[in-house]
Amino acid sequence: MTSQTIQIGVFLFVTILIGLLTYLHCRGKGDRKSNQNKEYFLAGGGLAWYFVAGSITLTNLSTDQLVGMNGNQMALLALWELSAVVGLIVLAKVFLPVYYRYECTTTTELLEMRYNNKHIRAIISLLFFLGSALIFCPAVIYSGSLFMKNMFNVEIPLMTIAAAFAIVGAMYAVFGGLRAVAVSDTYSGVLLLAMAILVVFLALNAIDYDFSGIPQERLTLIGDNDSPIPWHTLLTGMIFIQMFYWGTNQVITQRAMAAPNIGEAQKGVFAAAGIRLLIVPAIIVIPGIVSYKLYGDIGDAAYGTIVFDLLPDWLRGIFAAAMAAAVLTTFNSNLNSATALYVCDVHESYINDNPNVPVLSGFVTILITVLSLILVQVYAQAESIINLIQQLYGLLSMPILSVFILGLVFKNVHAHAGIFSVIFGVALYALLSFEGSPIHAPFGLHFIHLMFITLISCVSLSLLLNWLVYKQVPVFTLAALKGPEPS
Template identity: 80%
Template sequence: MSSQTIQVAVFLFVTALIGLATYMHCRGRSDRQSNQNKEYFLAGGGLAWYFVAGSITLTNLSTDQLVGMNGNQMALLALWEFAAVIGLIILAKVFLPVYYRYNCTTTTELLEKRYHNRHIRAIISLLFFFGSALIFCPAVIYSGALFMQNMFNVDAPLMYIAIAFAVVGAVYAIFGGLRAVAVSDTYSGVLLLFMAVLVVILALKAIDFSFDGVPAERLTLIGDNDSPIPWHTLFTGMIFIQMFYWGTNQVITQRAMAAPNIKEAQKGVFAAAAIRFMIVPSIIVIPGIVAFKLYGDIGDSAYGTLVADLLPSWLSGIFAAAMAAAVLTTFNSNLNSATALYVCDIHEAYINDKPNVPALSGIVTILITVISLLLVQVYAQADSIINLIQQLYGLLSMPILSVFILGLVFKNVHATAGIFSVVYGVVFYSFLSFKGYGLFDVETGMIASLLELHFIHQMFITLASSIALALLLNWILYKEPPQFTLDQLKGDVPAENVG
């Protein structure tokens, strides 16, 4: 039996085993008489802390992380993960109590309750929806297909592998809802983390635990101005990027909001933070650095090539199954969250307040899946998939975070001012990110300086100016000066949600 046959056989067996374990756990768990939204999108509020931790970890940790971050082939990318720990702590201590206090199904529901306006909720939902459909879903499908192509060394076109991932992921999302996604996340997450740590150990052994010959700039955690993360960006936009991603992003917070109470949710989030601090940084940078020493600068192909060389056939089949599960769960997590936002925040608010949730969700899921596949070739042109994702998501992240900050730490901010902050933020950041659309041909001055700033600095400027201009507009239109207060972040969570 050939080594490739063994790989494929083990891969199919482990993949089927994860699917069977997920089915056995979820079978008969849903209460069809309960609220459809809560059951389908929040697993009926029944996720134990370990499923919350597992789902948060694997929803974020997928091929876009392992392939993309290792594709930079430098230690510096670990800073994203260390900063993420702070973001998770903010989620647990700041945002979760507010979501549970307002009994939210989606993060955007909080905005409607704070601003007393359904339109601002719909606008933010659309931004999240487009972020999943146009950025995260196609990126994870592309990076997963690229990894499998490199690892199995197959001649099959990238799109064929991408289509297989997309179809299977859509089936999970349509028929299982969040419960199936979270459970499969956890089972495959344990396997993926174990295998990823094993890859780190084997990679270090392959170079005799010596990084001699690797340039110093690939080993440092202090980035210069030309690096993917200049050191000074840690003091501007980095913390707000993490605050947005872990605290307001529906894809992540949906897992924590699906716990039976806030104590269980916080326990799961803290467990996810511990995993991210102790395990994740090493697995997303060390293999890439080792690949640089062994093969040179090969970009996003580094991780798949290294794993294919280091692991024996039967182990590579197991690892491929874990990676496939990571791709599928990240993909269907984004599908499930995007669908939740459309159904709860748009369809029920403007079209039909009592839809058939599973049927409608299936239609939306298929639509997003088709869009994702159409965009795979676009992402295939990127020099670095992870850097492209981070830069593109700035179009949404800071404008969205601005409206959350305005609603939570300022009094009497009207929805009009919040909507202005979002629209302005999207336009302003796109102007900065795409170098002014070629409207300015200048080499000096403030505009040139802004256009040349690192995108993390640009994100911070976008956030600060969005908030400042929205408060000014609120003052001019409604004659109400800004009043900073932390009252909205205080208060008791209802007893039934405490645990």
């Protein structure tokens, strides 16, 4: 029996086992006829804290993280994960209590209640939808396919592997809803974290824990002006990036909003923060650094190559199954959340207020899946997949966050002022950050600084328009953090 046959056999066995365990756990649970939206998109409010923690962890931790961050082959990328702990704490202590008090199904539902305007909810939902469909879904399918191709060292075309991931992921999202997604996330997450930790120790052992010969700029956590994360960006845009991603992003918050109560949800988020602090930084940078010493600067191929070299045949199969599960769960999590945004915030508001949720969700899922496969070739041209994702998502993140900030800490802000500032913010960030623009990277500022400038500009413009155009004086208040105001 060849080593490749062993790997594939173990891979298929573990993959099928995860699917079977998920089916057995979810079988017979929920009643979609009584409340389709809550059951399909919030698992009927029945996720225990460990499923919340597991789903949040694995929704974020996938091949775009493991492959992309290790592909930078430097310790500095750990700062994304360390700062994410702050974002999770903000989610647990600030955003989640608000979402639960307002009984939201989507994060954007909060905007409709705060601005008393369904259009701002729909516009922000569409931006989130486009972020999942055009950025995260194709990126995770591409990076997962690249990893599998490198790890198994096969000649199968990248698009064939990508199509297999997309089809299976879409089936999870269509037939299981959030409950199946979250449960499979957790089972897969335990396996993935265990295997990723093993890879860290094997990598360190391969170089006898000796980092000599590796350039200092690849080992430091204090980035200079030319590094992917200059130290001073931690003082401006980084915290707001994390606040947006963990606090307002439907893909993440949907898991925490699916717990039976706020206490269970917060427990799950804090558990996810603990994993993020104690485990994730090591697994997303150490293998990449070691691969630099072993193979040189090989970019996004680093993680798949070192795993292929260090793991025995049967462990490669288990690790491949864990990585495949990570790809599938991140992909289907984005599918489920994007579908929730369209169904709840757009379709039910403007087209049909009582659709067949599973059927409509199936059509939307198929659309996103096809679009993701089309865009895989675009992401294959990227020099660094993780840096491209962060830069692209900047188009949406700060303009969207500005609307949430205004809605939560101000009263008497006109919805149209917020909508206009979002459109302005997307255009401004594109002009500031993309090459070819006449104002590209003014003064050589890093894109994280540019995100901070975009956020401040959006908030300021909204307040100015509110005062000059709509003749409304905004009132600073933290009342929204205490619950809905009486009608």
